[in-house]
Protein backbone atom coordinates (compact mmCIF):
# COMPACT_ATOMS: atom_id res chain seq x y z
CA UNK A 648 0.00 0.00 0.00
CA UNK A 649 1.33 3.50 -0.83
CA UNK A 650 2.73 5.42 2.17
CA UNK A 651 0.35 8.36 1.61
CA UNK A 652 -2.65 6.05 1.80
CA UNK A 653 -1.31 4.39 4.94
CA UNK A 654 -0.88 7.82 6.58
CA UNK A 655 -4.43 8.85 5.62
CA UNK A 656 -5.87 5.62 7.06
CA UNK A 657 -3.88 6.24 10.24
CA UNK A 658 -5.21 9.82 10.53
CA UNK A 659 -8.80 8.69 10.02
CA UNK A 660 -8.40 5.82 12.49
CA UNK A 661 -7.56 8.35 15.22
CA UNK A 662 -11.04 9.87 14.94
CA UNK A 663 -13.50 8.64 17.59
CA UNK A 664 -16.04 5.95 16.65
CA UNK A 665 -13.94 4.85 13.65
CA UNK A 666 -12.71 1.29 13.57
CA UNK A 667 -9.72 0.21 11.51
CA UNK A 668 -11.62 -1.31 8.56
CA UNK A 669 -13.97 1.70 8.53
CA UNK A 670 -10.91 4.00 8.36
CA UNK A 671 -9.65 2.06 5.34
CA UNK A 672 -13.04 2.31 3.61
CA UNK A 673 -13.21 6.05 4.27
CA UNK A 674 -9.66 6.54 2.92
CA UNK A 675 -10.59 4.70 -0.29
CA UNK A 676 -13.74 6.81 -0.56
CA UNK A 677 -11.66 10.01 -0.28
CA UNK A 678 -9.22 8.70 -2.86
CA UNK A 679 -12.00 8.07 -5.36
CA UNK A 680 -14.11 11.17 -4.73
CA UNK A 681 -13.94 14.44 -6.71
CA UNK A 682 -11.35 17.17 -6.11
CA UNK A 683 -13.92 19.89 -5.27
CA UNK A 684 -15.34 17.89 -2.41
CA UNK A 685 -11.84 17.22 -1.05
CA UNK A 686 -10.91 20.92 -1.28
CA UNK A 687 -14.09 21.95 0.57
CA UNK A 688 -13.54 19.28 3.22
CA UNK A 689 -9.94 20.41 3.75
CA UNK A 690 -11.03 24.07 4.00
CA UNK A 691 -13.77 23.29 6.53
CA UNK A 692 -11.47 21.19 8.69
CA UNK A 693 -8.73 23.81 8.64
CA UNK A 694 -11.04 26.71 9.56
CA UNK A 695 -13.51 25.07 11.95
CA UNK A 696 -11.71 26.41 15.02
CA UNK A 697 -11.26 29.97 13.82
CA UNK A 698 -14.81 30.21 12.46
CA UNK A 699 -16.49 29.16 15.70
CA UNK A 700 -16.42 30.54 19.23
CA UNK A 701 -17.87 29.68 22.61
CA UNK A 702 -20.74 31.85 23.87
CA UNK A 703 -19.39 33.56 26.95
CA UNK A 704 -22.79 33.41 28.65
CA UNK A 705 -24.00 29.83 28.12
CA UNK A 706 -21.01 27.95 26.71
CA UNK A 707 -22.72 26.96 23.43
CA UNK A 708 -20.87 27.03 20.13
CA UNK A 709 -21.49 30.13 18.05
CA UNK A 710 -20.18 31.74 14.86
CA UNK A 711 -16.89 33.54 15.37
CA UNK A 712 -16.25 36.40 16.13
CA UNK A 713 -19.60 36.69 17.99
CA UNK A 714 -19.13 36.00 21.66
CA UNK A 715 -22.84 35.65 22.43
CA UNK A 716 -24.92 32.97 20.74
CA UNK A 717 -28.24 33.57 18.96
CA UNK A 718 -30.21 32.04 21.83
CA UNK A 719 -28.67 34.20 24.58
CA UNK A 720 -29.03 37.21 22.28
CA UNK A 721 -32.72 36.58 21.59
CA UNK A 722 -35.04 38.77 23.66
CA UNK A 723 -38.00 36.56 22.69
CA UNK A 724 -36.53 33.67 24.71
CA UNK A 725 -37.42 33.31 28.38
CA UNK A 726 -34.20 34.28 30.15
CA UNK A 727 -35.57 33.27 33.56
CA UNK A 728 -35.51 29.59 32.51
CA UNK A 729 -32.05 28.08 32.15
CA UNK A 730 -31.84 24.49 30.93
CA UNK A 731 -28.56 22.89 32.03
CA UNK A 732 -27.24 20.31 29.56
CA UNK A 733 -24.08 18.22 29.49
CA UNK A 734 -23.21 18.69 25.84
CA UNK A 735 -23.90 21.11 23.00
CA UNK A 736 -25.46 18.20 21.10
CA UNK A 737 -28.09 17.96 23.85
CA UNK A 738 -28.90 21.64 23.31
CA UNK A 739 -29.32 21.02 19.58
CA UNK A 740 -31.62 18.05 20.23
CA UNK A 741 -33.78 20.08 22.62
CA UNK A 742 -33.91 22.97 20.13
CA UNK A 743 -34.99 20.62 17.35
CA UNK A 744 -37.83 19.33 19.52
CA UNK A 745 -39.24 22.87 19.56
CA UNK A 746 -40.68 22.32 23.03
CA UNK A 747 -38.54 24.81 24.93
CA UNK A 748 -38.37 28.59 24.78
CA UNK A 749 -35.94 29.38 27.59
CA UNK A 750 -32.15 29.64 27.43
CA UNK A 751 -29.42 27.08 28.09
CA UNK A 752 -26.21 26.43 29.95
CA UNK A 753 -23.75 23.90 28.49
CA UNK A 754 -21.52 22.22 31.09
CA UNK A 755 -19.32 20.42 28.54
CA UNK A 756 -19.52 17.11 30.34
CA UNK A 757 -20.67 15.58 33.59
CA UNK A 758 -18.80 14.93 36.82
CA UNK A 759 -16.97 11.61 36.51
CA UNK A 760 -13.87 11.25 38.73
CA UNK A 761 -13.29 7.73 37.37
CA UNK A 762 -12.82 9.24 33.90
CA UNK A 763 -10.81 12.18 35.23
CA UNK A 764 -13.64 14.74 34.89
CA UNK A 765 -13.91 16.90 38.00
CA UNK A 766 -16.03 19.88 39.00
CA UNK A 767 -13.31 22.33 37.93
CA UNK A 768 -13.19 20.86 34.43
CA UNK A 769 -16.79 21.82 33.74
CA UNK A 770 -18.55 25.10 32.96
CA UNK A 771 -20.14 25.59 36.41
CA UNK A 772 -18.61 28.93 37.43
CA UNK A 773 -20.47 30.90 34.77
CA UNK A 774 -23.74 29.24 35.74
CA UNK A 775 -23.37 30.45 39.34
CA UNK A 776 -22.46 33.91 38.04
CA UNK A 777 -25.66 33.91 35.96
CA UNK A 778 -27.74 32.91 38.98
CA UNK A 779 -26.07 35.51 41.19
CA UNK A 780 -26.64 38.23 38.59
CA UNK A 781 -30.32 37.40 38.03
CA UNK A 782 -32.76 40.17 39.02
CA UNK A 783 -35.62 37.81 39.68
CA UNK A 784 -36.15 34.15 40.53
CA UNK A 785 -34.97 31.82 37.83
CA UNK A 786 -35.75 28.23 37.04
CA UNK A 787 -32.82 25.89 36.57
CA UNK A 788 -33.98 22.93 34.50
CA UNK A 789 -31.59 20.02 34.92
CA UNK A 790 -31.33 18.04 31.71
CA UNK A 791 -28.35 15.84 32.49
CA UNK A 792 -28.38 12.22 31.37
CA UNK A 793 -29.93 9.61 33.69
CA UNK A 794 -26.72 7.84 34.65
CA UNK A 795 -24.18 7.99 37.51
CA UNK A 796 -22.37 11.00 36.05
CA UNK A 797 -25.60 12.90 35.40
CA UNK A 798 -26.77 12.20 38.96
CA UNK A 799 -23.43 13.32 40.45
CA UNK A 800 -23.67 16.52 38.44
CA UNK A 801 -27.22 17.20 39.61
CA UNK A 802 -26.26 16.55 43.27
CA UNK A 803 -23.30 18.92 43.01
CA UNK A 804 -25.47 21.67 41.52
CA UNK A 805 -28.13 21.27 44.21
CA UNK A 806 -25.60 21.27 47.05
CA UNK A 807 -23.65 24.19 45.65
CA UNK A 808 -26.77 26.34 45.19
CA UNK A 809 -27.62 25.72 48.85
CA UNK A 810 -24.04 26.33 50.00
CA UNK A 811 -23.83 29.58 48.06
CA UNK A 812 -27.13 30.69 49.62
CA UNK A 813 -28.76 31.03 46.21
CA UNK A 814 -31.78 28.87 46.97
CA UNK A 815 -34.17 31.82 47.27
CA UNK A 816 -33.25 32.84 43.71
CA UNK A 817 -33.67 29.41 42.16
CA UNK A 818 -36.46 26.97 41.42
CA UNK A 819 -34.79 23.68 40.50
CA UNK A 820 -36.55 21.25 38.24
CA UNK A 821 -35.52 18.29 36.14
CA UNK A 822 -36.89 16.66 33.05
CA UNK A 823 -39.40 13.94 33.84
CA UNK A 824 -38.27 10.39 33.19
CA UNK A 825 -39.65 8.50 30.26
CA UNK A 826 -37.17 9.30 27.52
CA UNK A 827 -37.20 6.04 25.61
CA UNK A 828 -33.43 6.02 25.02
CA UNK A 829 -32.54 7.47 28.42
CA UNK A 830 -30.16 9.93 26.78
CA UNK A 831 -31.20 13.41 25.64
CA UNK A 832 -29.08 13.17 22.50
CA UNK A 833 -30.97 10.11 21.25
CA UNK A 834 -34.43 11.01 22.53
CA UNK A 835 -37.28 11.43 20.09
CA UNK A 836 -39.11 14.74 19.79
CA UNK A 837 -42.36 13.62 21.44
CA UNK A 838 -40.56 12.21 24.51
CA UNK A 839 -38.44 15.34 24.87
CA UNK A 840 -41.37 17.72 24.60
CA UNK A 841 -43.34 15.81 27.25
CA UNK A 842 -40.25 15.36 29.49
CA UNK A 843 -39.82 19.13 29.37
CA UNK A 844 -43.51 19.90 29.86
CA UNK A 845 -43.85 17.45 32.76
CA UNK A 846 -40.64 18.48 34.50
CA UNK A 847 -40.61 18.02 38.25
CA UNK A 848 -39.38 20.30 40.99
CA UNK A 849 -36.46 18.94 43.04
Ligand SMILES: [Zn+2]
Nearest residue numbers: 702705716719
Ligand atom coordinates in the same frame (compact mmCIF):
# COMPACT_ATOMS: atom_id res chain seq x y z
ZN1 LIG B 1 -25.30 31.54 24.67
